Amino acid sequence: MIEEFHRIKRLPPYVFAEVNRLKANARAAGADIVDLGMGNPDLPTPQHIVDKLVETVSKPRTNRYSASKGIPGLRRAQAAYYARRFGVKLDPETEIVATLGSKEGFANMAQAITAPGDVILVPNPTYPIHEFGFIISGAAIRHVPAGTGEDFLRAVERACKHSVPRPLALVLCFPSNPTAMVADLDFYKEAVALARKLDLIILSDLAYSEVYFDDNPPPSVLQVPGAKDIAVEFTSLSKTYNMPGWRMGFAVGNERLIGALARVKSYLDYGAFTPIQVAAAAALNGPQECVSEIRETYKRRRDCLVESFARAGWDVPPPPATMFCWAPIPEPFQQLSSVDFSKLLIEKADVAVSPGLGFGEYGEGYVRIALVENEHRIRQAARSLKKFFAQAQETMHNVIPIPQKATR
Structure with missing residues (x-):
């Protein structure tokens, strides 16, 4: 059984795996990562839905x-x-x-x-x-x-x-x-x-x-x-x-x-x-007010992220829908791949996002930012990004060494 299975061979390496590994390692080392990567809602399920589950599960x-x-x-x-x-x-x-x-x-x-x-x-x-x-x-x-x-x-x-x-x-x-x-x-x-x-x-x-x-x-x-x-x-x-x-x-x-x-x-x-x-x-x-409340929560988070990230030096286009922002990699870092930029944010800013390449080759040059943290945490991420961007020249010099001039 040396050869890989046919269907497994058709699946490329998971683009998010390396970013997720770095995130896990950083947390294990005590870092407080603001995780804006996976689109995993953090809000509670409305109570009337939970109550119906509890009521039903106890029935024979x-x-x-x-x-x-x-x-x-x-x-x-x-x-x-x-x-x-x-x-x-x-x-x-x-x-x-x-x-x-x-x-x-x-x-x-x-x-x-x-x-x-x-x-x-x-x-x-x-x-x-x-x-x-x-x-x-x-x-x-x-x-x-x-x-x-x-x-x-x-x-x-x-x-x-x-x-x-x-x-x-x-x-x-x-x-x-x-x-x-x-x-x-x-x-x-x-x-x-x-x-x-x-x-x-x-x-x-x-x-x-x-x-x-x-x-x-x-x-x-x-x-x-x-x-x-x-x-x-x-x-x-x-x-x-x-x-x-x-x-x-x-x-x-x-x-x-x-x-x-x-x-x-x-x-x-x-x-x-x-x-x-x-x-x-x-x-x-049942009552649908909860849907409007959830929508308003994401809108507040979107507005908070767009505003605070802009102050930090990253212009993020406000999305008209979904719980995601689709953001171009900031200009000083555009020579990096979306995977490398995402890794850099974890290492240097304690912020996790999803590399655009994970959604297809035309996603390169972008990252996806999920609105799955509250406004306090989003502003915390923005402060970390501002410090990181202030050191961008030194950071990029270390990440991509500047070629030395040829000597005679």
Whole structure:
């Protein structure tokens, strides 16, 4: 057993591994790292959702195997959410599957629809599962520079023209992780029209549908007439209700695609623990003030970070949505890779971020900053960065030695 397994060989080294190792070592040595790396919500789950979990877990029989596609009440709750939020009618029996988070849904959809050698169009940069779920399934990936305009759509068209075999599916992710780009309904209308013309499946990731900071809630691709003929959308309760560890998400849309996903899942799992599903239904059906409060918390953190980092010497563009800032590496450090810059921030400023390269080659030159620390900690990070930037010339001299002049 010398040779590496086939699927493992297709996975590159984990870009975040070295940064995570440095972070762990620094903490072990006593450093107080302000961790703005992983998008792991730090806020508590709303109490009424926790109460429903506690109530349900104490009932007889709820410890038994659950339903792989989700209990009926949960699927009805998701259908009701889509109806009131997007005006989209979904059949809970045939057009909705509950997933173990949107990540699992994406990965198992890839297993369900992909044959070895199929071509999938994936924006770059993007969330890693959008690419690697299909790579694990044996597909070939063709990257399209991420965007929400005409250039993106024309790039999709060129990719279909010049790919053999013709691509099977197009991945969309808006609001975007990591770039925080947002798309409007007009974009989705053009994307759906193009996908129908090119015979493409659309797989839309809408995990950040409720984390937005202006008066325009992000739309769903399924709002476009006819989109259900070709599209499936993935959502998650992780960010909306501060439920990341509960692993609760959904795939909704085209009946044939949802049926394929449900069939694959029936062989792989029995669904989430029933009390979690009951509590998730309570989240969707219950009072929604908590969603607005969570959104406002992220907005305050965003504003605090943009303002305090600017004073420290790092201009971070304010994201219109998501819990992330997508920030260009500051000018004095632009000769460094995003991985090396991220490592330097841990070593010299006790601040952790995610290197842009981890989200695709076009993410190089950027880092992703997660809004997962409170304002006090964000300002602490800004003070550390200001001291670090003040020593930038000396730091860069040590990191990248200046070539010596040749001597005779």
